[in-house]
Amino acid sequence: MTPDLTHFIAGKRVSGTSDRFSDVFDPNAGTVATRVPLASTAEVDAAVADAVAAQREWARWNPQRRARVLLRFLQLVNEEIDALAALLASEHGKTVPDARGDIQRGLEVIEFSAGAPHLLKGEYSTEAGTGIDVYSMRQPLGVVAAITPFNFPAMIPLWKAGPALASGNAVILKPSERDPSVPLRLAELFAEAGLPPGVLNVVNGDKEAVDAILHHPDIRAVGFVGSTPIAEYVYTTATANRKRAQCFGGAKNHAIILPDTDLDRTVDALIGAAFGSAGERCMAISVAVPVGEETADRLVEKLAERTRGLRIGVSSDESADLGPLVTAAAKKRVVDYIDLGVQEGAELVVDGRDFVLDGHEEGYFLGGSLFDRVTPDMTLYREEIFGPVLVVVRAKDYEEALRLPSEHEYGNGVAIFTRDGDAARDFAARVDTGMVGVNVPIPVPLAYYTFGGWKASGFGDLNQHGPDAFRFYTKTKTVTSRWPSGVKDDASSFVIPTMA
Known part of the structure; x- marks a missing residue:
């Protein structure tokens, strides 16, 4: 020490x-x-x-x-x-x-x-x-x-x-x-x-x-x-x-995935945004919202494959996708949320709870976890997990997908993935969050714009x-400055000053 x-x-x-x-x-x-x-x-x-x-x-x-x-x-x-x-x-x-x-x-x-x-x-x-x-x-x-x-x-x-x-x-x-x-x-x-x-x-x-x-x-x-x-x-x-x-x-950042998006590029974006830094980011994407069952099925299949393939290593391993969580208490908190998600009936597609890194068995490592068919009443959806956990909430149409982040307690950031410029403009204007990404998974503004979320x-x-x-x-x-010169009559005034 x-x-x-x-x-x-x-x-x-x-x-x-x-x-x-x-x-x-x-x-x-x-x-x-x-x-x-x-x-x-x-x-x-x-x-x-x-x-x-x-x-x-x-x-x-x-x-x-x-x-x-x-x-x-x-x-x-x-x-x-x-x-x-x-x-x-x-x-x-x-x-x-x-x-x-x-x-x-x-x-x-x-x-x-x-x-x-x-x-x-x-x-x-x-x-x-x-x-x-x-x-x-x-x-x-x-x-x-x-x-x-x-x-x-x-x-x-x-x-x-x-x-x-x-x-x-x-x-x-x-x-x-x-x-x-x-x-x-x-x-x-x-x-x-x-x-x-x-x-x-x-x-x-x-x-x-x-x-x-x-x-x-x-x-x-x-x-x-x-x-x-x-x-x-x-x-x-x-x-x-x-x-x-x-x-x-806190935050519960959503990613809205419309059916017309380039799904492979979207999955690339979601994997990094959800699991980078082991999910310990206030701007992490923690909720994926595919629109339509076909989009959802294809998205979950691709996300599951990528989640299972995450490279987890010590923080000095520059080839690793993510390292450990910050403390044992942080790791336990995330595991408890995963346990609760299973109890509440969400479908645990990929389970990262049992991951162990060889030679670092006592480290605070977790594998990536992916849930499907999460509903807005579940704790997994309502609360910030702050760990390598991505949940999928299926939306039947665009309006439902728009309502989910807008009605959530948190209003930090949101992203939409689409090729439709009209949909993107409508979404950016109407969604009730402080920061919006269009085909950008972590919409952190540049230094000369302001950063901040809404609501809670x-x-x-x-x-x-x-x-x-x-x-x-x-x-x-x-x-307010005045420099009088040659003024002969500066009598007191009891009238409020105006610009007249």
């Missing part, structure tokens, strides 16, 4: 003082790799105090100078990306190529955030009234917090930190305690890139640290990604404490990355 991990405060690694730790596992071997300290409320308070002091000077830096730090950070991460991907994969379990993608999607938001000088521009109107000019400016909130999940230990922290830092805020990052090593290393690289000490502090912890963040009066905004129950808790607690909050929760998948008015992120991390100040 390697030495205990630390926090990162005031530009350096700092040992925990709470005497509470959480185990960090090697999911390939099923053993404890290291321990991470769990911060006390006092430790969070100290980190926030440090951030408050550092943010004042950071906010005085002009946006272009702050952007140069982000550009230098990009260079440093790219120089180290192979080592970072290996480290990420060793704690999470996703394959190294998938881990590189995790980092790269985070860097794309850093690249976008380097455009902060443009994104932070306000508006200006001359002669809004006689001799009156009106202009606005965007200013940082102060200290903000990010509470990020285990499944993207590089991407989501960078999605939060990039716009927040570029806007002139200081950031308290509370990463997942399941795989905290990469966030700590990213903080070090920010410091090497020239970020002043204290502007980005990483505080590891559990619910005590989260609650300390939510109740701290000097933290002005909170961004969260995780499960829906916790997202709702974070949102309601943060807003009750007069903080801005953007909180993203998202809480808050503004989404992640894109222009919304800069709106979230700044406050708008509007100035």
